[in-house]
Amino acid sequence: MSRIIAVAFVAFASLASSATAAEKLQALVVDGQNNHAVWPKTTQMMKQYLEETGLFTVEIARTAPQGTDPDFKPEFSKYDVVVSNYNGAPWPKETQEAFVDYVKSGGGFVVVHAANNAFGDWPAYNEMIGLGGWGGRNEKSGPYVYFNEEGKLVRDESQGSGGHHGPQHPFLVVVRDQDHPVTRGMPSAWMHAQDELYDMLRGPAENMHVLATAFASPDKGGTGRHEPMIFTVQYGKGRVFHTPMGHADYSMECIGFIATLQRGAEWAATGKVTQELPEEFPTADEVKSRKFEE
Ligand code: ZN
Numbered sequence: 001m002s003r004i005i006a007v008a009f010v011a012f013a014s015l016a017s018s019a020t021a022a023e024k025l026q027a028l029v030v031d032g033q034n035n036h037a038v039w040p041k042t043t044q045m046m047k048q049y050l051e052e053t054g055l056f057t058v059e060i061a062r063t064a065p066q067g068t069d070p071d072f073k074p075e076f077s078k079y080d081v082v083v084s085n086y087n088g089a090p091w092p093k094e095t096q097e098a099f100v101d102y103v104k105s106g107g108g109f110v111v112v113h114a115a116n117n118a119f120g121d122w123p124a125y126n127e128m129i130g131l132g133g134w135g136g137r138n139e140k141s142g143p144y145v146y147f148n149e150e151g152k153l154v155r156d157e158s159q160g161s162g163g164h165h166g167p168q169h170p171f172l173v174v175v176r177d178q179d180h181p182v183t184r185g186m187p188s189a190w191m192h193a194q195d196e197l198y199d200m201l202r203g204p205a206e207n208m209h210v211l212a213t214a215f216a217s218p219d220k221g222g223t224g225r226h227e228p229m230i231f232t233v234q235y236g237k238g239r240v241f242h243t244p245m246g247h248a249d250y251s252m253e254c255i256g257f258i259a260t261l262q263r264g265a266e267w268a269a270t271g272k273v274t275q276e277l278p279e280e281f282p283t284a285d286e287v288k289s290r291k292f293e294e
Contacts, residue, residue: 024057025080025269032063032072033088036114038249043085045252045292046112046261050083053262053275068092077101080269081108084115090122100124104236108268112261113246116201117163128240130208130233131201133163142204147176147213147226154225155205162202166221168194168247170287173229173256175212181273182230182241182263183211186256190282192229193254193289198244199223207234230260232267241268253289256282 027050031043043060050056061074068089076082076098091099103109111129119125120135131145141162143155174189192214199216200223212230216222233240241264246252252261255278263273282288 025055025266026078027056027058027081027083027265027269028074028076028079029058029060029083029085030062030074031060031085032069033066033086034114035087035117036247039085041249041292042246042252044294045249046083046085048292048294049252049258049261050265053266055266055274056081063088063091073098076107077105079107081110081265083110083112083265084118085112087114087118090119096122096124100128103128103238103240106237108265108270109235109238109240110261110265110268111240111242113196113198113244116198116242116244126203127206128233128235128238129203129242130205130231130240131162131203131228131242131244133198133201133244134161135163137162137202139202141202144200144202145205145208145210145228146199146223147210147228149226151176153210160200162200163198164200164223165196165198166216168196169220170194171197171214171217171220172284173212173214174226177209177211180209180211180232181271182232182260182267184273185277186259187281187283189284190256191284191287192245192256192282193251193287194248195245195251195254196247197222197227199225199227201228201244208232209234230264239268239271241265249292250289253292254282255280255288255290258290 047058063069063072116132117134139159210228210231213226214229
């Protein structure tokens with residue numbers, strides 16, 4: 001009798017724990033090549049940031065350290081959201097096709113910093129990310145996109161290469177849509193920690209919605225334009241969330257960045273955000289960071 005109870009209890013316990021895991025959103029971070037040597041750490045940081053919400057189970061799919069990795073074939077369709085920390089050689093053709101199918105049919109995709117440098121000549125990828133930099137990007141890739149002083153979105157078709165930044169510095173992120181699930185409740189402007197402020201990004205920028213910008217000050221080598229810093233792209237049925245922020249580990253320790261990533265990933269996965277903002281969120285005057293500890 002007692003043995004039967006024990007067996008029944010074990011069966012119940014394993015059922016309960018698998019049910020909990022099944023309720024979580026499944027996230028996949030892709031990495032393996034990046035011109036930012038800190039990438040193994042920033043992957044761990046993003047994994048931990050997502051897990052600490054209690055909403056996500058996070059796995060990592062890593063390519064070989066260089067060249068096209070013929071064995072890189074993640075089963076994208078198993079996941080609710082894919083986060084890219086990858087900036088390297090092209091993926092195998094069938095992996096590219098599987099990824100396009102995954103997003104097009106409703107998969108979530110999160111693009112962080114140098115992930116928008118990757119795959120300059122992969123048209124579908126550029127449609128997904130909306131805007132990108134470097135990687136041979138130029139006027140053929142699509143317009144420069146920014147806000148002017150009147151707060152109007154400009155699509156600038158002028159010639160020139162895509163992607164630039166001045167020296168790193170802390171900068172003000174200005175929320176342009178306070179009624180989106182990702183930005184709702186954020187102060188209208190908040191200081192982001194030391195980072196590269198990407199400007200002159202260009203791309204197809206179709207079905208793109210800018211949630212926040214940052215002024216790329218000429219004093220800091222910038223364009224003098226209000227550059228997209230948080231934005232979304234609808235690609236087929238898929239939701240893409242993109243932030244060009246996140247150059248270094250200290251950039252990702254910004255509490256504003258962390259909350260943006262956590263909310264952006266949930267939104268990309270589900271179209272909703274259930275997370276409150278942390279109380280210690282940065283203000284328009286003050287950067288707020290949280291030291292990363294594994
Ligand atoms: Zn960088």
